[in-house]
Amino acid sequence: MKIAVTGKGGVGKTFIAGTLACQYAAAGNKTIAIDADTSPNLALTLGMSEAELEKITPIAQNTSIIEEKTRTDYPGVFKLVFTVDDIIKNQSIQTPCGVSLLVMGTIQSMGSGCACPANSVIRNLIGHLITESDEVIILDMEAGIEHLGRGTAEHVDVMLIVTDAHQASLVTAERIARLAREGGIPRVAIVANRVRGEESFTRISDVAKSLEIPIASAIPYDEDILDAGVRGISPVHLDTPATKAITKLKNWIDGASIT
Numbered sequence: 600m601k602i603a604v605t606g607k608g609g610v611g612k613t614f615i616a617g618t619l620a621c622q623y624a625a626a627g628n629k630t631i632a633i634d635a636d637t638s639p640n641l642a643l644t645l646g647m648s649e650a651e652l653e654k655i656t657p658i659a660q661n662t663s664i665i666e667e668k669t670r671t672d673y674p675g676v677f678k679l680v681f682t683v684d685d686i687i688k689n690q691s692i693q694t695p696c697g698v699s700l701l702v703m704g705t706i707q708s709m710g711s712g713c714a715c716p717a718n719s720v721i722r723n724l725i726g727h728l729i730t731e732s733d734e735v736i737i738l739d740m741e742a743g744i745e746h747l748g749r750g751t752a753e754h755v756d757v758m759l760i761v762t763d764a765h766q767a768s769l770v771t772a773e774r775i776a777r778l779a780r781e782g783g784i785p786r787v788a789i790v791a792n793r794v795r796g797e798e799s800f801t802r803i804s805d806v807a808k809s810l811e812i813p814i815a816s817a818i819p820y821d822e823d824i825l826d827a828g829v830r831g832i833s834p835v836h837l838d839t840p841a842t843k844a845i846t847k848l849k850n851w852i853d854g855a856s857i858t
């Protein structure tokens with residue numbers, strides 16, 4: 600199962616991706632979470648400390664790996680085909696909730712076709728994980744839509760588009776939904792986040808209806824989650840309405856994958 604979590608900046612992607620990943624691990628699945636955001640912070644959500652996060656070198660910034668994989672004897676020429684299994688093995692970080700974490704680092708538009716060595720390594724790595732591994736893979740994507748153009752995200756099984764009721768979040772969600780559909784992603788769903796009352800849910804569900812996309816879960820606005828974020832505490836093991844709604848999301852994904 601390969602799941603990409605997308606949406607406008609700040610809508611709750613990392614909270615949802617991290618909590619979902621930990622729930623998959625708790626259910627006994629080998630789970631890899633990929634932080635594909637340019638300013639990575641998924642590690643914190645997965646229960647690592649800020650000091651531990653500081654020590655992580657994202658793969659795209661790990662010059663020795665990039666060199667080792669792509670260097671040839673000819674200046675300006677680099678290899679495009681190489682194995683990545685060892686990167687997955689050596690660079691994935693064990694997090695307290697049992698999820699393996701891979702921090703990708705800054706990628707200059709994954710789908711742009713930019714032929715720089717770091718991009719080539721990241722593209723190969725994500726491509727390999729998505730098409731050949733049998734783990735549960737959860738991608739915490741960069742905000743916005745840029746990464747969707749001819750990128751790797753189109754090979755995922757499920758694309759979750761997170762949105763709250765703000766107009767700007769909904770507009771981005773609509774754009775992502777169209778691209779996802781054009782990209783042929785088998786399952787695309789909206790995740791309504793920070794839902795506060797009937798009105799905010801209706802705003803989101805109206806957009807979902809017009810796009811003919813299901814709402815996989817409605818996650819309420821939850822002070823405990825906000826508070827955990829403010830205090831730098833991992834929210835994944837909290838037993839609150841928001842984490843319960845993420846369990847519902849997991850059930851939707853699992854149920855939907857059977858049919």
Ligand SMILES: Nc1ncnc2c1ncn2[C@@H]1O[C@H](COP(=O)(O)OP(=O)(O)OP(=O)(O)O)[C@@H](O)[C@H]1O
Nearest residue numbers: 608609610611612613614742793819820821825828
């Ligand atoms: N359901 C919720 N209720 C209350 N607060 C929430 C909820 N979901 C997320 N938050 C809070 O909203 C903030 C943004 O969440 P998060 O970092 O997960 O968003 P993001 O989409 O990953 O942002 P970015 O685009 O910057 O990576 C965090 O402080 C988080 O704790």
Ligand SMILES: [Mg+2]
Nearest residue numbers: 612613614636
């Ligand atoms: Mg994030």
